[in-house]
Amino acid sequence: MPEREPDSTPPRRRSERARTAVLNATAALIEEVPYPRLTIEAIAARAGVGKQTIYRWWPSRGAIVFDSLLERSGGADASLPDSGDLQADLSAFLRASADEMASPSTGAFLRAVTVEILQDDGVAQQYRDRLLTPQRSAVRRRLAVSQDAGMLRDDLDLDVLVECLLGPLVGRWLLGPGPLEVDFADAVVDVALRGAIR
Amino acid sequence: MPEREPDSTPPRRRSERARTAVLNATAALIEEVPYPRLTIEAIAARAGVGKQTIYRWWPSRGAIVFDSLLERSGGADASLPDSGDLQADLSAFLRASADEMASPSTGAFLRAVTVEILQDDGVAQQYRDRLLTPQRSAVRRRLAVSQDAGMLRDDLDLDVLVECLLGPLVGRWLLGPGPLEVDFADAVVDVALRGAIR
Numbered sequence: 001m002p003e004r005e006p007d008s009t010p011p012r013r014r015s016e017r018a019r020t021a022v023l024n025a026t027a028a029l030i031e032e033v034p035y036p037r038l039t040i041e042a043i044a045a046r047a048g049v050g051k052q053t054i055y056r057w058w059p060s061r062g063a064i065v066f067d068s069l070l071e072r073s074g075g076a077d078a079s080l081p082d083s084g085d086l087q088a089d090l091s092a093f094l095r096a097s098a099d100e101m102a103s104p105s106t107g108a109f110l111r112a113v114t115v116e117i118l119q120d121d122g123v124a125q126q127y128r129d130r131l132l133t134p135q136r137s138a139v140r141r142r143l144a145v146s147q148d149a150g151m152l153r154d155d156l157d158l159d160v161l162v163e164c165l166l167g168p169l170v171g172r173w174l175l176g177p178g179p180l181e182v183d184f185a186d187a188v189v190d191v192a193l194r195g196a197i198r
Numbered sequence: 199m200p201e202r203e204p205d206s207t208p209p210r211r212r213s214e215r216a217r218t219a220v221l222n223a224t225a226a227l228i229e230e231v232p233y234p235r236l237t238i239e240a241i242a243a244r245a246g247v248g249k250q251t252i253y254r255w256w257p258s259r260g261a262i263v264f265d266s267l268l269e270r271s272g273g274a275d276a277s278l279p280d281s282g283d284l285q286a287d288l289s290a291f292l293r294a295s296a297d298e299m300a301s302p303s304t305g306a307f308l309r310a311v312t313v314e315i316l317q318d319d320g321v322a323q324q325y326r327d328r329l330l331t332p333q334r335s336a337v338r339r340r341l342a343v344s345q346d347a348g349m350l351r352d353d354l355d356l357d358v359l360v361e362c363l364l365g366p367l368v369g370r371w372l373l374g375p376g377p378l379e380v381d382f383a384d385a386v387v388d389v390a391l392r393g394a395i396r
Contacts, residue, residue, distance in 0.1 A: 035317050111316045114372070118309045119233050124374075132373055143394075152394050159376070160385040161394055163366045167386075168358075170372060171365030174312070175330055176322075178357070187358040188365075195393025196341075196350050196359055 021047040022054055026068040030112050031105055062116035062123040069113050078138035086146045087193055094185035101173045102180040136162050164192045219245040220252060224266040228310050229303055260314035260321040267311050276336040284344045285391055292383035299371045300378040334360050362390045
């Protein structure tokens with residue numbers, strides 16, 4: 001075996017490499033182990049770094065998990081198409097969201113982040129600011145185009161309408177009872193737009 | 199000080215007393231300490247029982263927390279009024295639900311149970327069977343009366359409509375952005391029944 005050479009990588013790149021190793025280790029562990037076993041120790045061991053290195057960048061497990069989700073989602077560049085057909089545009093967006101939430105690997109990530117949101121106000125705030133708000137704003141902008149064109153009721157609070165569209169997906173993802181499928185996404189859009197009354 | 203007498207309580211009543219002590223200790227701790235610090239050890243210490251006593255009845259922390267919620271909620275005897283005015287009946291139910299979810303003490307309980315639902319399939323199943331399904335069935339029954347009377351669209355899947363009513367509350371409770379208030383409950387009922395299209 002060759003003798004191990006001293007690491008001549010500049011400190012900055014070495015840091016970046018360790019950061020990436022930590023996020024990748026976290027992503028791998030989220031899919032592999034029950035979440036209560038995803039400790040800082042387990043992440044450090046998997047990433048091959050010391051615990052001090054981790055605590056230099058992140059204050060908590062929740063912060064690492066959130067950064068790992070952010071890296072994976074590639075930032076929240078949410079925007080909706082505008083085909084002129086509001087129902088079709090919303091269905092496409094909700095179908096894609098349902099599909100992603102229902103995938104096993106994204107599901108494990110979302111469960112992990114949700115556990116942190118429930119227990120760590122810092123993570124909850126980050127999640128709202130960096131993922132949730134951009135996503136909801138994108139839906140709201142699409143709705144505003146239709147409301148300005150006179151297609152939606154004037155008296156409607158668009159923020160509430162956004163929650164009427166996305167809330168049922170969150171509810172079904174978290175609690176069931178049924179699967180998150182395209183039919184469900186379409187049905188939610190149908191109720192939110194047309195209503196239930198005959 | 200009097201000498202401590204041997205406990206002459208029959209074993210069955212002693213058991214029941216310990217069970218109640220465990221559930222009360224859990225309820226108190228849920229409101230007092232951050233949830234990660236709510237360990238079986240902490241519950242045992244607060245209840246004044248041994249860990250073995252706890253493990254005799256409950257397989258996990260999640261199971262204790264769920265029983266504690268069940269005890270508190272007094273079982274799920276959910277039923278909706280039928281005043282003949284569907285919108286009013288649904289608003290009353292959703293307002294009461296929002297109110298309860300938004301109260302600090304119930305909120306702490308729901309957060310604890312949700313953390314367990316996300317990590318423990320047994321708790322998730324119990325939650326669905328014993329709390330969620332009875333609640334949703336009650337809403338569904340009220341909707342079915344109106345659908346049978348021809349007031350709701352025939353083509354509507356009532357299970358989906360139930361989720362369109364309750365999902366936005368779950369979503370806002372979990373993620374925000376706004377407060378869970380009566381105005382929000384009313385607005386959700388309005389969208390679900392009348393729709394957004396002009």
